Amino acid sequence: MSSQMQQIVLASRPDGAPGHDNFRLETSDMPTPGAGEILVKVAYMSLDPYMRGRMDDAKSYAAPVPLGGKMEGGSVGHVIASNADGFAEGDAVFGPFGWASHAVADARMCRKLNPDLAPITTALGVLGMPGFTGWYGLNEIGKPKAGETLLVAAATGPVGSMVGQLAKAKGLRAVGVAGGPDKCKLATETFGFDACVDHRAHDNVSGLRDALKEAAPDGIDVYFENVGGPVLEATLPQMNRFGRIPLCGMIAWYNAGGLGDGASSQGLTGPKLWRTLLVNHLTVTGFIIANHWDRYGEFLTEVAPMVADGRVKYEEDITEGLENAPQAFMDMLRGGNTGKTIVKVG
Amino acid sequence: MSSQMQQIVLASRPDGAPGHDNFRLETSDMPTPGAGEILVKVAYMSLDPYMRGRMDDAKSYAAPVPLGGKMEGGSVGHVIASNADGFAEGDAVFGPFGWASHAVADARMCRKLNPDLAPITTALGVLGMPGFTGWYGLNEIGKPKAGETLLVAAATGPVGSMVGQLAKAKGLRAVGVAGGPDKCKLATETFGFDACVDHRAHDNVSGLRDALKEAAPDGIDVYFENVGGPVLEATLPQMNRFGRIPLCGMIAWYNAGGLGDGASSQGLTGPKLWRTLLVNHLTVTGFIIANHWDRYGEFLTEVAPMVADGRVKYEEDITEGLENAPQAFMDMLRGGNTGKTIVKVG
Structure with missing residues (x-):
């Protein structure tokens, strides 16, 4: 040694x-x-x-x-x-x-x-904390129903790809957001997303919004939120009434200097956010997966076989x-x- | 005629x-x-x-x-x-x-x-839309449990007073916010709130926050949100983990000129709000009572007798x-x- x-x-x-x-x-x-x-x-x-x-x-x-x-x-x-x-x-x-x-x-x-x-x-990704985060947030907070539309960003990441694949397995339309054409291709061809929006192709919120509208023509019922920032801004107005937003991260804002004044230049003010939740009867639930390890065994029992037989890819x-x-x-x-x-x- | x-x-x-x-x-x-x-x-x-x-x-x-x-x-x-x-x-x-x-x-x-x-x-207030709003939001979204602490602003208004009285009846500590000593007295003496914070006595968020801390020493589990603005800002950091926020209004922001740029001067940025929801595992659900008239009969059956015998005052x-x-x-x-x-x- x-x-x-x-x-x-x-x-x-x-x-x-x-x-x-x-x-x-x-x-x-x-x-x-x-x-x-x-x-x-x-x-x-x-x-x-x-x-x-x-x-x-x-x-x-x-x-x-x-x-x-x-x-x-x-x-x-x-x-x-x-x-x-x-x-x-x-x-x-x-x-x-x-x-x-x-x-x-x-x-x-x-x-x-x-x-x-x-x-x-796999204990670090698809069968670890990230995969478990996707499984827990989608099922417990997102409450997905067949026929609905799900949106998740970082679609080829370990959380997003789990969310998208599980949503597809439950009969939802799964729409991803990813950075660049290669990731978008991976999202649709490997992970089975119905559509994937390349956020790098849109340098402003309204362009992103139009692309999302095309990818999710019936609106969005479940927005699995792990990025914040422009994707959130573009998504909120397209949420359907009674939509659910499991909120587990906001990576777009992590470098914003404590999310204080530095971030107030973002177009999304607190009042605007609050008003959208109110008007569209949305539910947002923040969650920290560390509080839910009691459910981890249940996750493994359900998802490990899906990874083993290739139904869930990573x-x-x-x-x-x-x-x-x-x-x-x-x-x-x-x-x-x-x-x-x-x-x-x- | x-x-x-x-x-x-x-x-x-x-x-x-x-x-x-x-x-x-x-x-x-x-x-x-x-x-x-x-x-x-x-x-x-x-x-x-x-x-x-x-x-x-x-x-x-x-x-x-x-x-x-x-x-x-x-x-x-x-x-x-x-x-x-x-x-x-x-x-x-x-x-x-x-x-x-x-x-x-x-x-x-x-x-x-x-x-x-x-x-x-009474069909306009305690047994009408405002009372029904309080009853629905508290029960369906707030999911109050005995021993918890509830906070509601506009505590002597028709929504707030309903929320406070129903929360007390369910064994919660009910804390109100109201404007001026007379309303605070009305909240505690007539409507039975355990404490009421006079927001007019605090000209900044941090003063309001200290007063809320004193009134709700165990933190806040259910914040029935009908005002937005400084009360929301002061309340958010005091929400207990897994807290619930039924959101039915934001009167403090209604005159803010469309909640766009005019409101971004508020200290509460979108990212800050989002982060608090995430970190404290909070659930916010916006609701418009007009979508829930199917429950109105149930409300009347439960609350009309409480109004008739004086358990619920107005x-x-x-x-x-x-x-x-x-x-x-x-x-x-x-x-x-x-x-x-x-x-x-x-």
């Missing part, structure tokens, strides 16, 4: 979009697992939009990453030393190992994986090397990824 | 708060009821905040009042000529008679009242004379009324 490990820490808080200066690669001694803990060699780590929020010190649903602290996140890897019952050397595990080559974690926070059932990377975008995680993260926030963003660490 | 009638028409569209110039009192010949219609002499007419929205020509859930058209609204009165089965001269009726001394209406749009059960004015603010309706309406929009605003016409 090597005697040293590497990790990426938060060097400074970003003002707007993160840059390389905000991250620092550090080398430290290999830790030893205490009672009930395991030491894991990370194989793949996840990069997710929510991590941008943790870099700010604004009050949120989770504590911010402290300055100098390890960037947090879920990863998969293999146990190389165990002080916990039920975990043995060589076991494949998912856990909160963060942006690191190795990590010690409380075994109760980790989950053993069966590599024979699915590649372990794409992964794998970058090699821990040191390249910051660049991959920045690219992802700009929509440079295609599919679930993963860094191969081991 | 007099041969002439009077009505108030929309003379021009207001820019911000309405003024006398926006209204015109007109005299015209008495109309004759056609087949299926009744002619009614109006006794009392209702003034409600939603009427402000009808004065604009913005797209909304109901068509705007046309320029030169009669101001719309619900009224109660007595049939003086009937061409409709089931309606006879002298019958007390509720219907869409608008701001007028007399009106002809399709009898299918009217409802006979029994003056022995309750004063006919206040009426009655102005004399049709010609004084514009002034009473403007006063109401400024919060100058106490209780349900009614104009005695007959």
Whole structure:
């Protein structure tokens, strides 16, 4: 076993979009697992939009990453030393190992994986937090009904592609939004969306609105909201009465500097938003998937077989090397990824 | 029967708060009821905040009042000529008679009242649209649970007082917001609110926020939203996780000039609002009570006995004379009324 490990820490808080200066690669001694803990060699780590929020010190649903602290996140890897019952050397595990080559974690926070059932990377995407987010939000809040129209942005991402495929399976018209013709093609040809709007082809809200109108001629009943920004602005007026909006993210605004004054230049004022909800009898429900892990088993039972037999497809975008995680993260926030963003660490 | 009638028409569209110039009192010949219609002499007419929205020509859930058209609204009165089965001269009726001394209406749009059960004015307030709005929004969207805390603004108005009293009856802590010490006293002493915050005593959002914190020390689970503006801004950060917000109005913003640029100076940006919903797992559902008249019978069955035996109290603010309706309406929009605003016409 090597005697040293590497990790990426938060060097400074970003003002707007993160840059390389905000991250620092550090080398430290290999830790030893205490009672009930395991030491894991990370194989793949996840990069997710929510991590941008943790870099700010604004009050949120989770504590911010402290300055100098390890960037947090879920990863998969293999146990190389165990002080916990039920975990043995060589076991494949998912856990909160963060942006690191190795990590010690409380075994109760980790989950053993069966590599024979699915590649372990799926625990980061299609069968992990993003896929579960799509499943939960669509079903519990979106309450989709056959014949309705669903819209989701970041349609080829791990949340959007799950939402679109599940909606199709339930008999809805699924409309996606994605950046660029290649992603739109992936959305319709691989993930089965009925239509996909390329938001890069429309440099203003009204152009986007017209394109959505064409893609969703009967209006939108369920808008699975994970981006905010211009897509939200273009979508709201096209929501049908009694529409539902599961709200799990707003990546377009994550770099807006705390969403305060910097964001008030957006065309969408609070009163305008409120009025649209009122007039169209819309329901918006925000949700943080971390509050719903009690439903995860139900998700796996339903969706894992669909992944196994190809009814639910997934794409992964794998970058090699821990040191390249910051660049991959920045690219992802700009929509440079295609599919679930993963860094191969081991 | 007099041969002439009077009505108030929309003379021009207001820019911000309405003024006398926006209204015109007109005299015209008495109309004759056609087949299926009744002619009614109006006794009392209702003034409600939603009427402000009808004065604009913005797209909304109901068509705007046309320029030169009669101001719309619900009224109660007595049939003086009937061409409709089931309606006879002298019958007390509720219907869409608008701001007028007399009106002809399709009898299918009217409802006979029994003056022995309750004063006919109650059909405009506590047992009419406002009371029904409070009952529906609280129960269907607010989903109140004993031990929780409810907040409602305009606490002594016909919606707010219904919401507060029903919440108390269900075992919630009911906190009101009202303008001035007299209304706050009315809220606690007559309507039984546990506490009432005087928004006029706080000239900024943060002062209001502190006062709400004191009045609702355990946070707010249900915010019955009928005002928008600073009260909403002060309330949002104090919503408990999984809180519910039935949204039926936003009177604080009705004079904001179409809620566009004029309102973007409000501190509450779209992104900020969205983020609060997300982080605190809140559900907002807009509703227009006109879509739910199928539940009205259920409301009356439950609440009419509570009004009859005094468990649900109500206040009426009655102005004399049709010609004084514009002034009473403007006063109401400024919060100058106490209780349900009614104009005695007959």
